[in-house]
Amino acid sequence: MTSTPAAAVRARDPLFAERYRAMSSRDSRFDGQFITGVHSTGIYCRPSCPAMTPKPSNVTFYRTAAGAHEAGLRACKRCLPDAVPGSPEWNIRDDVASRAMRLIADGTVERYGVPGLAARLGYTPRHLGRVLVSELGAGPLALARAHRAQTARTLLVSTDLAVADVAFAAGFSSIRQFNDTMLAVYESTPTALRARGGGAAERHRQAATATKPTSITLRLPARAPFDGAGLMRFLADHAIAGIETADASRFCRSVRLPHGVGEVELSLDGPTAVLCTARLENIADLSTLVSRVRRLLDLDADSEAIDSSLSRDPVLAPLVLARPGLRLPGSLDAEEALFRTMIGQQISVAAASTVLARLARELSEAPGLFPTAATIAEHGSEVLRGPSSRVASVLGVARAMAEGSLAIDVGMTTEEFTARLTALPGVGPWTAGYLAMRVLGSPDVLLATDLVMLASAGRLGLPPTSRALAARGTRWAPWRSYAGLHLWAAR
Numbered sequence: 001m002t003s004t005p006a007a008a009v010r011a012r013d014p015l016f017a018e019r020y021r022a023m024s025s026r027d028s029r030f031d032g033q034f035i036t037g038v039h040s041t042g043i044y045c046r047p048s049c050p051a052m053t054p055k056p057s058n059v060t061f062y063r064t065a066a067g068a069h070e071a072g073l074r075a076c077k078r079c080l081p082d083a084v085p086g087s088p089e090w091n092i093r094d095d096v097a098s099r100a101m102r103l104i105a106d107g108t109v110e111r112y113g114v115p116g117l118a119a120r121l122g123y124t125p126r127h128l129g130r131v132l133v134s135e136l137g138a139g140p141l142a143l144a145r146a147h148r149a150q151t152a153r154t155l156l157v158s159t160d161l162a163v164a165d166v167a168f169a170a171g172f173s174s175i176r177q178f179n180d181t182m183l184a185v186y187e188s189t190p191t192a193l194r195a196r197g198g199g200a201a202e203r204h205r206q207a208a209t210a211t212k213p214t215s216i217t218l219r220l221p222a223r224a225p226f227d228g229a230g231l232m233r234f235l236a237d238h239a240i241a242g243i244e245t246a247d248a249s250r251f252c253r254s255v256r257l258p259h260g261v262g263e264v265e266l267s268l269d270g271p272t273a274v275l276c277t278a279r280l281e282n283i284a285d286l287s288t289l290v291s292r293v294r295r296l297l298d299l300d301a302d303s304e305a306i307d308s309s310l311s312r313d314p315v316l317a318p319l320v321l322a323r324p325g326l327r328l329p330g331s332l333d334a335e336e337a338l339f340r341t342m343i344g345q346q347i348s349v350a351a352a353s354t355v356l357a358r359l360a361r362e363l364s365e366a367p368g369l370f371p372t373a374a375t376i377a378e379h380g381s382e383v384l385r386g387p388s389s390r391v392a393s394v395l396g397v398a399r400a401m402a403e404g405s406l407a408i409d410v411g412m413t414t415e416e417f418t419a420r421l422t423a424l425p426g427v428g429p430w431t432a433g434y435l436a437m438r439v440l441g442s443p444d445v446l447l448a449t450d451l452v453m454l455a456s457a458g459r460l461g462l463p464p465t466s467r468a469l470a471a472r473g474t475r476w477a478p479w480r481s482y483a484g485l486h487l488w489a490a491r
Contacts, residue, residue, distance in 0.1 A: 015061075016056075016061065019034055019036075019047070019061045020056055020059065020061075022047050023036050023047045023049075023053070023059075024053050026047070026048045026049070026050065027047060027048060028046075028047070028048040029223075029224075029302075029304055030047040030048070031046045031047055031048050031081075031084040031085070032046070032084040032085045032086055032087050032223070032300070033047075033087055033088065033089070033302070034047065034061050034062065034063060034087075035061065035062040035063070035064065035065055035067070035068050035081060036049065036054075036059060036061060037059065037060040037061065037062055037068045037071060037073050038054045038058055038059060038073075039058050039059075039060065039071075039073070040054060040055075040058040041054070042072065042073055042074060043073055043074050043075065043076045044062065044065065044068035044073040044074070044075060044076065044081060045076040045078075045079050045081050046076075046079045046080075046081040046084055048079065049076055049078065049079035049081075050078070050079065051076070051078060051079070062137055063087075063089070063135070063136050063137065064087075064101075064136045064137060064138060064143060064146065065081065065082060065146045065150065066136065066137065066138035066142045066143045066145070066146035066147075067136055067137025067138050068137075069138065069142060069145075069146055069184070069185060070137055070138045070142055071137065074185065074186065074187050075185055075186050077186070077188070077196070080153075082149075082150035082153060082154075083153075083154065083221075084221060085221050085222060085223040085299055085300045086105070086294065086299075086300040087101075087300065088223070088300050088301050088302040088305075090102050090105075090300075091300070091301070091440070091441040091442070091443060092443055092478065094413040094414055094415070095135070096121060096123070096128070096131050096132075096135070097131065097132060097135040097136050099121055099410075099411045099412070099413065100117065100121060100128070100132060100140065100143070100411070101136075101143070102410040102411060103117055103120060103121070103409070103410060103411040104117070104140065104143050104144050104147055105147060105291040106288055106291050106292070106409075106410060107171060107258065107287055107288040107291070108120060108411070109140060109141070109143075109144035110144065110148075110171040110173075110284075110287075111258055114128070114129075114140045114141060117140055118140075120409065120411045121411055125140075128140060144171075145181055145185075146185070147171075147287070148170045148171045148172055148181065148287070149170070149181050149182060149185040149186070151169070151170040151171065151286075151287045151290070152166050152167065152169075152170035152172070152178065152181075152182060152190070153182075153186065153193055154218065155169055155170060155216075155218075155286075156190055156193045156194040156197060157193065157194060157196075157197025158197070158218055158219065159216055159217070159218070161214075161216065161283075163190050163191060163194075165214075165283055166178075166190065167190075168283055168284050169216075169283040169284065169286040169287065170286075170287055171284065171287050178190065214279070214280055214283055215277060215278070215279045216277070216278050216280070216283075216286060217275060217276065217277045217278075218275075218276050218278075218290065219269055219273050219274075219275055219276075220273060220274045220275075220276050220290065220293065220294060220297075220299060221272060221273050221299070222272045222273060222274065222297070222299040222300075223272070223299070223300060223301060223302060223303060223304075224271065224272045224303070224304070224325065225271075225272075225303050225304065225307070225324040225325030226271060226272045226299075226303065226325045226327070227303075227323055227324065227325040227326045227327055228268045228271075228274065228297075228327075229248065229249075229268070230323060230326060230327070230489070231297055231298075231327050231329060232246070232247070232248055232249055232250070232251060232268065233248060234329050235251045235329065236248065236251070237349055238349060238352075238353065239251075239353065240340075240353055240356045240357050240360055240370070241353065241357040242357055242360050242361055242364075242367075242368070243356075243357070243360050243368060243369070243370055249267055249268055250265065250266070250267045251265070251266045251267075252264070252265045252266070253332075253368070254368040254369055255289070255292075255332045255333060256333065256369065257280070257281075257282075257285035257288055257289055258284075258285060258288060259281070259282035259284050259285050260280065260281030260282045260285060261281055261366070261369065262278055262279065262280045262281065262285055262289050263278070263279040263280075263368075264276060264277070264278050264279075264289060264293060264332075265277040265278075266293065266297070274293075274297060274299070276290065276293050278290075292332050293332070295330040295331075295410070295441055296329065296330040296331060296332050297327060297329075297330070298327035298328045298329065298330060298441065299327075301327055301328065301443075303324070303325040303326070303327070306326075306443075306479045306482050307320045307324055307325070307326075309476075309479055310476060310479055310482060310483055310486070312475075313475060313476065313483075315460050315461060315462055316476070316483060316486055319486040319487075319489070319490055320486065323486070323489060326482060326485055326486060326489070328437060328438075328441060328443065328481055328482060328485065329438065330438055330439070330441055331438045331439050333370070334408050334409060334410075334439045335372070335373055335401060335408075336370045337435060337438050337439050338397065338401075338408065338421075338435060338439075339370075339373075339376065339394065339397075339398070340352070340356060340370075341431055341434055341435055341438070342390075342393065342394050342397065342426070342427070342431060343355055343356060343359070343384070343394060344356070345390070345430075345431065355385070355386075358383065359371065359376075359380075359383050359384070362382075362383050363375050363376065363379055363380070363383060372402075373397075373398045373399075373401035373402045374398075374401075374402040376394070376395070376398040377395060377398035377399040377401075377402045380394060380395050380398060381395060389426060390426065392425075392426070393424070393425055393426025393427065394426075396424065396425055396426070397424055397426075397427070400424065406420070406424070408420065408421070408435075408439060410439065410440060410441075412440065414436050414440060414442045414445070417432070417435070417436055417439070417440060418432040418433065418436055421435065429449070430447055430449055430450065433445045433447050434447060437481050442481060443478060443479055443480075443481045443482065444477055444478040444479065444480045444481060445480060445481045445484070446469070446470060446473040446476070446480035446481070446483065446484050447484055448466045448467075448469045448470040448473060449466045450484075450488075452488060452491055453469075453484055453487045453488060454466065454469060455491065456487045456488065456490050456491040457469050457487055459490075460487070460490060462487075
């Protein structure tokens with residue numbers, strides 16, 4: 001059969017060829033990184049789908065499921081292309097599309113609409129729509145709809161929540177909108193999807209309404225390899241008494257969410273998954289909480305690519321071999337992360353935990369919650385100790401946040417984020433860089449001035465000075481954050 005001109009062009013495209021090879025080999029490492037659209041069958045699949053390999057002329061690859069939806073395709077009922085870790089691309093890049101995807105996953109469209117999303121990104125809604133359609137194959141509403149549908153399918157097959165509660169937990173504004181979307185995306189009703197999911201009744205019996213607390217347990221997949229034990233140790237080492245409870249296998253805490261307070265308990269479930277039990281005041285916060293937990297644990301990182309790249313350096317290779325799948329710990333609350341970092345500077349982790357525990361104990365508005373910026377601004381001087389310049393810096397940041405003149409979120413570029421923070425008195429490049437790693441998930445930040453990192457580098461035979469280590473670190477791009485974690489862990 002003679003190829004069409006479009007098929008011939010695709011066949012010569014190196015990216016198409018690379019993805020087609022990955023799909024043909026059913027390589028699960030690429031699941032979540034792109035979508036395979038098969039136009040002869042009208043479905044889209046994950047790369048590892050066991051179905052017969054389609055002809056290249058029948059295939060189009062998409063960056064998002066929403067792009068495949070907009071092209072008229074439906075999700076494969078065999079491989080469930082949304083039941084995989086998310087794309088690591090959204091943290092790697094700082095372009096408009098990646099920043100938009102981070103905010104959409106956090107529920108920005110559901111809370112503020114497309115105008116709110118556009119404002120956070122610094123564009124008009126019309127221009128943002130043009131950019132996203134060009135880059136991702138779908139506009140912001142379609143991308144948010146796809147995210148809601150994926151969340152709903154997960155809840156339908158893994159919990160016994162009432163179907164109406166699943167709709168609101170996934171972010172839908174009405175049952176009719178929910179039913180129409182699930183039918184459009186999956187060619188199936190919600191009840192039929194649940195029936196095919198294997199019987200959630202054999203798992204946790206859960207019942208809820210949108211207005212009373214509910215407990216939900218979900219299994220969150222991670223991309224292999226996954227150093228979950230290392231993550232749990234980090235969270236335990238940095239836990240604040242009265243706010244967090246953590247040990248080698250479990251992490252618990254309360255967190256403020258858009259519609260109320262939630263409690264989350266995380267535990268490892270095998271080598272590549274985490275069990276997340278959420279107790280929520282309002283079920284509408286579930287999708288946002290899950291997104292933030294995935295960022296906290298860096299579950300979508302492409303660890304195989306990171307480890308392979310860093311292993312090319314003979315000094316880092318043994319460190320990577322000892323801890324494959326090392327993840328970048330994130331944060332559940334950007335505001336809290338900023339205060340924890342500022343207060344904990346230049347003192348030990350144990351000392352910082354003690355100071356932060358006292359702050360939380362004396363200023364928290366509710367048990368188990370870290371105090372807000374407004375409370376710290378008003379009463380922080382009564383509790384904070386240490387150099388007066390540092391206390392003044394913390395109080396100044398608290399006032400700026402309370403007044404609204406300072407805001408940080410996952411929709412910012414690393415450059416904008418660091419510039420906004422370093423413009424504040426008492427916030428230097430180290431603080432801004434560390435927070436870019438923890439809040440944005442920026443993968444390419446090397447804190448070359450860090451004394452612990454420099455000492456570790458010297459012991460390993462790497463340059464022991466900031467300038468020289470930064471120069472050596474250029475060969476670790478774009479994974480310098482992970483290289484720094486290995487150096488910290490080797491101390």
